[in-house]
Amino acid sequence: xxxxxxxxxxxxxxxxxxxxxxxxxxxxxxxxxxxxxxxxxxxxxxxxxxxxxxxxxxxxxxxxxxxx
Numbered sequence: 001x002x003x004x005x006x007x008x009x010x011x012x013x014x015x016x017x018x019x020x021x022x023x024x025x026x027x028x029x030x031x032x033x034x035x036x037x038x039x040x041x042x043x044x045x046x047x048x049x050x051x052x053x054x055x056x057x058x059x060x061x062x063x064x065x066x067x068x
Contacts (some may be wrong), residue, residue: 002028004033008048012043018044021055029053 006021012020025030033043033055040061047054 003032005037006055006057007039010036010057011062013059015059015062017059019057019059021057022052023055024052026053029055033057065066 002021002023006019008020011016021032023032029046029048033046036057037043037053042058042060044056044058045054046056
């Protein structure tokens with residue numbers, strides 16, 4: 001669900017906007033960046049912070065247009 005929520009949030013943002021996604025599951029720290037990259041977004045970083053990961057994304061594509 002994290003990827004879906006991130007994708008929906010990106011739809012609301014202008015191109016070039018930065019989004020930070022926090023996850024607390026190792027699999028999500030791998031899967032969310034991969035899925036966002038596949039959607040055309042730029043993954044700036046994935047950093048572990050104690051028991052969670054911070055994924056920084058820059059919107060480079062409009063997810064709403066890709067799903068049509």
